[in-house]
Ligand SMILES: [Zn+2]
């Protein structure tokens with residue numbers, strides 16, 4: 565049997581829950597319903613257990629622990645996202661798309677000539 569803290573909406577401990585509800589939130593000893601989704605390489609994520617109160621929601625269904633949310637926030641503030649987008653190589657056009665584009669441009673060329 566494990567004991568977890570129970571909080572009111574102001575974050576005060578108002579009691580505890582006993583049971584086997586999985587890992588504790590290391591920050592507040594509440595029930596950790598979430599794991600940190602921060603990528604740490606090799607398709608792995610941080611996986612730090614977090615409760616609903618301690619996680620930081622950075623995108624729909626993406627939750628970061630407090631320290632990773634801070635890292636992400638710094639990265640974003642320093643223009644990291646824009647920098648990353650600039651480095652993205654355009655997806656190579658497939659032959660089909662190439663011919664389609666040629667066809668459209670060819671027709672546009674002909675129609676402007678007449
Ligand atoms: Zn917590």
Ligand SMILES: [Zn+2]
Nearest residue numbers: 600610629632
């Ligand atoms: Zn984390």
